[in-house]
Amino acid sequence: GSLDVEWKPPAHVQAFNECTVKYQFEYRSTGDRDWKVIFTRKLKFRVGFDLSRTAEVRLQTLLKGRCTGDVEVQSDWIYATFQIPSQGKLESEVQNFHCIYHDWEYLKCTWQPGLLTPRGVHYGLYYWYEGLDHTVQCDHYIQEHGMNVGCVLQNLSQAEYRDLNICVNGSAAAAVRPLYTTLRLHNLAKPSAPEQLALSVSAAGELLVAWSPPGGRVPRHCLEYEVQVAEDAGGAFVSTQMETTLTISRANQSHISCVRVRGRTNVFCADQGFWSEWTQDCFSVPRKEDKQLFILIPVILSLSISLVVFMLIGQCKKRSPAGKPLQTSVGL
Ligand SMILES: *[C@@H]1O[C@H](CO)[C@@H](O)[C@H](O)[C@H]1NC(C)=O
Ligand SMILES: *[C@@H]1O[C@H](CO)[C@@H](O)[C@H](O)[C@H]1NC(C)=O
Ligand SMILES: *[C@@H]1O[C@H](CO)[C@@H](O)[C@H](O)[C@H]1NC(C)=O
DSSP, rough: EEEEEEOOOOOTTGGGGTTEEEEEEEEEETTOSSSSEESSSSSEEEEEOOSSSSSEEEEEEEEGGGGTTTTEEEOOEEEEEOOOOOSGGGGOOOEEEEEETTTTTTTEEEEESSSSOOTTOOEEEEEEEEEEOOEOOSSSSSEEEEEEEEEEEEEEOGGTTSOOOEEEEESSSSSSSOOOEEEEEGGEEOOOOEEEEEEOOOOEEEEEEEEEEOOSSOGGGGGEEEEEEEEETSOEEEEESSSSSEEEEETTTTOOEEEEEEEEEOOOTOOOOOOOOOOEEEOOOOOHHHHHHHHHHHHHHHHHHHHHHHHHHHHHHHGGGGOHHHHHHHHO
């Protein structure tokens, strides 16, 4: 949530008209080690807080100019805190809240009803990030049995690399404890699977693997890939890399090589992220024995079929004079 903080100038500040008056405004949520610092000449400020914790602010006046001999003079600090009055029972808060930022295009969040869910509860998801003038409600809910259990948010590129503050609350006959959380989209990204995976074998007998980055808004320089190779001769190989090609030497007897590739956001763009699905393909090199088999199999097959046909014809000729129906004799 965003919190508006306002203050009044110190008394007699007009007396210092030869000096500039500034304020050093600092804020944090209880439990944070560091204060965030802002210098301003205004008398109010709007900042984002994690409303599940207590918001703490402190403020001092800074005076500098002819009246102070050009030395900066600081007042004492004044402090204030703010906490949302707790609402509803803790067990009524939604559970298993998860979000994934798909292809850097849309954010999908899901949750499950709290353990103590009031009858007929209607959940709502609200969000705010620095730059929005007011809190916005989700406009595309995911529903199950008529109950909101998720939300899809589009057009969040302005919220990337910032704190995205989210609240899931509920209206019902009994109060529902809201869930507050702060997300960082780039750490929740999941790209689509890599595309156009192509396998070939070079003249030197090496396996050449190449693919394209997935479509969508994911910046290409932000991706890394995991490549896994398995061969029927028992070879296995894993590589984690940022390039979209890979050359590997094949085990001698192997004639089938299977490769799968998946991608995720790399350390240059995020602290963490989700792996995409796998894209996979196999490549087979016909062996010499295979070529012989290709000729042998049809020959053996046609020989066996002819043999069966000849035997059947032979049986029919023997039994027909006895006047038995043809089908029965074949069945026997
Ligand atoms: C996306 O957001 C920007 C502001 O962040 C807004 O100007 C634009 O209209 C939005 N587009 C859609 C399709 O909602
Ligand atoms: C849920 O939160 C939004 C945004 O803060 C607020 O406008 C709305 O009234 C809340 N709903 C309930 C039932 O508390
Ligand atoms: C393949 O066989 C050649 C000689 O027959 C040998 O030099 C080479 O090390 C073998 N390579 C592998 C990967 O087993």
